[in-house]
Amino acid sequence: MTAVDAEERPAATAPRRGRIPTAWLRLLPTPTSTPFTFSYGLVLLATALYADLGDQATVTQLLKESSTDAAHLADRPVLVLLASALWVAGGLYSAYGPAFLLVLTALERRVGGARTAGVFLAGHVLATLATELPVAGAVAAGRLPEASLHRLDYGISFGLMACVGALSGLLPRVGQWVLLGIAGAMCAQDLIELIDPMSSWGHPIALLIGLFCRPLLREGPAGG
Known part of the structure; x- marks a missing residue:
């Protein structure tokens, strides 16, 4: 062994301490590789902070105005569909936040920001309409009380569940079945607990929407 080899060997074999492996970093969004997830994540973090730390009377009023209940959908559908997706149900302590980052980061890295946003929006909008429009019809038919038109319904869970369904088609077979399981x-x-019937039915509907999106995501290169 030469003197040069002796000097270089420790540096080559020394363990890297205090450094996060690149593979783990790829699980999280960045402004360059996953701009949609990164930007949207910052918005959700800001609203979650405000929901937990802001004036609760104001927060409650904002959530009511953002609710995608049947009454609001009939009055100002576009506004409430967008506004309801700016909040995380449960705030900072909700599991939806970390799940959003992991799932949408993985999806955006594979198909790009535009198609990731499209899947999320499709799940959020279509699952909301699929659960709220029957309520409006049932109220009009006299099968539900008018109070059913006014309920608190907001959050990212429908869009997230659609992204889960879409992502499953881009994973290896084992990962696909684990995620879907x-x-x-x-x-x-x-569905068993049925604590909130609208959300309980909306989640499997959103998952199916994501599954239906899978063939579209396999075609063509990823785009931002």
């Missing part, structure tokens, strides 16, 4: 178990638990 977890999502399916959550949907089944929702």
Whole structure:
């Protein structure tokens, strides 16, 4: 062994301490590689902080105005569909926040920001309409009380669940079934407990919407 080799060997074999592996960093969004998820994540972080730390009377009023209940959808559909997706149900302590970052980062890295946003929006809008329009019809037919038109319904869970369904088609077979198994178990638990019927039915509907999007995401290169 030469003197040069002896000097270089420790540096080459020394363990890297205090450094996060690149593979782990790829699980999180960045402004350059996943701009949609990164930007949207910052918005959700800001609203979650305000929901937990802001004036609760104001927060409650904002959530009511952002609700995608049947009455608001009939009055100002575009506004409430957009506004309701700016909040995370449960605030900073909700599991939806970390799940959003992991799932949408993985999806955006594979298909780009535009198609990721499209899947999220499709799940959020279509699952909301699929659960709220029947309520409006039932109220009009006299099968539900008028109070059913006014309920608190907001959050990112429908869009997130659609992205889960879409992402499953881009993973290896084992990862696909693991992801769908977890999502399916959550949907089944929702339907069994039926704490909030609209959300309980909306989650499996959103998952199916994401599954229907899978063939579209396999075609063509990823775009931003």
